[in-house]
Amino acid sequence: MNPQLLVDCIDVNTHFGALHVLKNVSLTIRPGETVGLVGESGSGKTTLGRAILGIGPVSSGRILFNGTDIAGCPPGARAGEAAAIQAVFQDPYSSLNPSMTIEDILIEPVIARGLASRVDATAQVRKLLKQVALPTDAAQRYPREFSGGQRQRVAIARALALSPRLIVCDEPVSALDLSTQARVLDLFIEIQERTGVAYLFVSHDLSVVRHISHRVAVMRSGEIVEFGECDQVTARPAHDYTRRLLLAAPVADPIRQAERRAAFQALEKGN
Template sequence: MTTTATSADATAPGEVLLAVDGLRVAYPGRGLRRRPTEVLHGVDIALRPGETLGLVGESGSGKSTLGRAILGLAPVTAGTVAYRGRDITHAPRAQRRELAREIQVVFQDPYGSLNPAHTIGRILEEPLTAVRAMTSTAAQARIAALLDRVALPAGAVHRLPREFSGGQRQRIAIARALALDPRVIVCDEPVSALDLSTQATILDLLTEIQETTGVAYLFISHDLAVVRRLAHRVAVMYRGDIVETGTGDQITAHPEHPYTRKLLMASPVAHPARQAERRTARAALAEG
C-alpha cells in the first residue's frame, strides 16, 4: 500500500474518533463447497474530530462494505473497529442502539431510507423519542430546528417523502442523521443520485454543518472530484485495499498508484479534446 503523509495527519488535534485496524470482511459463498468471498483485505483508516475522510473507489472496490462494517452491517472476519478507543466490531444490538447517538449514516437513496408511509415529522420524531426519550413538546422544537438547519420549511413535517424532490429528501435524511447530535456520520454516496447543481448545494450544506457542529464525516464516493471538494484527506480504495492516501491536492496533483491515475482520468472535464485525451491515456494504463 502506498501512503502519503499529510499535514492533516500531523496537526489534527485531539483523539482519534474512529479507528479501523486490519479489517477483513468476507461474505459466505453460494452453493455447496463454495469458499467465502473476501471483500476487504486488512483495511486501516483513522478519523479525527471535525475531519472529513473521503473514501473513493469504483463500484465493487469495497468502499461501501467498509461503511457497512463500521455500522455493524457487514460480517467482519478479522481486525477491529474502535470508537473513541472502545472496540465496537461485534457490538451487540443494545450497544448499537447506544452507538446511534454517536455514529449515524446518510445513504445514497434517501427515498429508500425514509419510510414512505410516515410524515417527515414522524420520521424525525422517532429517534428523538425512542433514543433520547424526549417529550413530544421538546421533540417538536428539535424537529423545527433540524428543518431550519437543512433549509426546509417548517410545514414539511406534515408531508410525505414522495412529495419532495431528490435533493430535498436528502436534506431530510441529513436532518434525521443530525437528530441525535452524532460525532460521526458515514455518508455513503450521498450525492451520486443527484444532478450537479443539487450535488453542489448538498455538499455546501454538509460543509456548513461540519463547521458549526464539529461532526466528522466518512464520505464515500466513486467521484474523486466530489471527494476532493469536501474531504480533508482522501483514501483511494481498490479491490478491497487502501492503495493510496493523502490530501485532495496531493492525490490529484501527484497520484502515486496507477489506479488513482485511472480515477483521475475518469473524471469528466468540460473540454472535449481534453476528455478524449483522458480516455486515450486511461486505455493505455489499462493495457499496461
C-alpha cells in the first residue's frame, strides 16, 4: 500500500442477493484529507461508507486501512482499527440514546473499550464539548434539550472521543437548515485542521461537498464515474452525470437558475 494513503478501496463489490450494489469501486483517502462522495439516492455511496465502517457487507475486493485489509471484518474483529474509524450519521437524534445524558453518551465508547476509567473519561468531557463549541453545562443535559445542529455537534464529539484517524460522515448536514449546515461544515473543517482527522463525507448535495472536500468522487449506480481534485470535479467536470448534478443544484439568482435549468434540459435531451 502507498504509505501516503490512509484508506485504499480496491475493486470493492457488494451484492444484496441478485442486486449488484457496489461495482468494482476503487477510492483512496489520504491522512488528514476530506474525500467527498456524492451521488443521487440509491447510487451506493452509503453502502460504501458502511463497508469501510465494517457494518456493511463486502462480496469481493479489498479495503486497506493503514495497510491492513479490513474488508468484510466487523468492528469487533478489527483490533485497533475499530476505534480508529468512527461515524457521524444523518439523524443525530436517532443516533443518540435519549435516556442518557450527554456526558454518558460521550464517555460510553471510551469505557466500553477499556481505554480509561470513568473518572478519567469524565474529565475528557469538558475538552470534547469545547472542541465542538458546546457549553460545559451541556454534559448534564439530554439530547431532547438541544436543537438539531447542537445534537449533531454532540454526535461529532462522540466520534472524536476515541481519537479516530477517519470519520465516515453519512449525510451529516442534510437534516439541518442552510445556516446551521454552514456552521456545522465549518466545525468539521476546524476540527480537521486541529486534529488531522480524515473524512469520507457522503452527500447527495454537490454544493455541500464542494465546501468541505479536497477531492471528490462521484458515484452513479454503484460505480465511481469521476474522481479528482475538488476544483476540477465541481467546476470542470469530465462526466455528463457530474454536469447534471451541478446543474440540478439550485442557486439564488433567478436568471442564473433559469440558465442552469435550460442547460440541464439540453443535457438531458442529448442523452
